[in-house]
Amino acid sequence: MSVYTTLSELGIELPPVAVPAAAYVPFVQSGNLVYLSGHIAKKNGAVWVGQLGKTIGTDEGRAAARAIAIDLLGTLHAAVGDLNRVTRIVKLMSLVNSSGDFTEQHLVTNGASELISQVFGARGAHARSAFGVAQIPLGACVEIEMIAEVAPA
Numbered sequence: 384m385s386v387y388t389t390l391s392e393l394g395i396e397l398p399p400v401a402v403p404a405a406a407y408v409p410f411v412q413s414g415n416l417v418y419l420s421g422h423i424a425k426k427n428g429a430v431w432v433g434q435l436g437k438t439i440g441t442d443e444g445r446a447a448a449r450a451i452a453i454d455l456l457g458t459l460h461a462a463v464g465d466l467n468r469v470t471r472i473v474k475l476m477s478l479v480n481s482s483g484d485f486t487e488q489h490l491v492t493n494g495a496s497e498l499i500s501q502v503f504g505a506r507g508a509h510a511r512s513a514f515g516v517a518q519i520p521l522g523a524c525v526e527i528e529m530i531a532e533v534a535p536a
Contacts, residue, residue, distance in 0.1 A: 386466040389502050390456070397457040404520070410462040416473065417462050417531045422454045423523035433524040435515075436485025444479065444487075444524060448494030451527045455495075456502065463533050472499050472509040473530040480524050481515035488513040495527050 390397065400409050403420070410419050424431035424447035431447045433439035439447075460466050477492035479485075492513040500507040519526045 386469070386502055393498075393501065395453055395456075397460050398454055400458050400461045401454065409458050412462060412533075415470075415532050415535065417459060417533055419455055419458050419462070419529040419531070421476075421478070421526045421528040422451050422458065423519060423521065424448070424451050424525045425454070426450065430521045430523050431525070432522040434480045434482055435487070435491060435524060436482035439524050441487045441490050444491035445494035447525045448477065448491050448527060449498050450494075451525060452495035452498040455527065455529045459529070459531055463531075464536075466502075468533045468536070469503060469506060469531050470534050471532040472503055472507045473532055474510040474512075475499070476528050477511070477513040478516045478519055478526040479513060480517075480519045480522070485515060488515045491525060492527070499529075 403409060407420055410417055435444045456466065475495055477495065479488040479491050481488060492511065496511060499509065
């Protein structure tokens with residue numbers, strides 16, 4: 384099944400690539416690998432601010448991670464032109480703005496991992512890291528980067 388059919392069935396419309404807020408590019412391709420820069424959580428077009436374990440709970444963090452996955456897919460689409468060219472989602476790295484006693488970063492990150500798996504099926508099974516950090520740019524609650532492998536054009 385086409386990735387775009389799956390996205391449509393999930394009610395997901397891919398966003399355009401966000402303009403970088405600093406001195407970097409949204410993605411770089413090297414060979415068949417596409418490296419996507421970290422995307423921060425946004426809600427209603429604004430930075431989704433908060434700290435897990437203090438002002439935001441795990442379920443809201445999962446929703447933020449899912450929203451990031453949608454943004455990442457929009458950037459990946461811009462990078463490769465056709466998401467059906469993706470042969471594998473290789474890795475996600477998630478940074479979760481966390482209080483010192485919050486230990487559910489892995490559950491927050493599941494919001495992104497589960498969506499990626501829904502969209503790509505077996506090709507979406509990926510390696511992953513989920514870290515708790517003291518702060519993320521602009522106070523965002525979650526930031527995620529992704530590496531994908533694509534078939535030659």
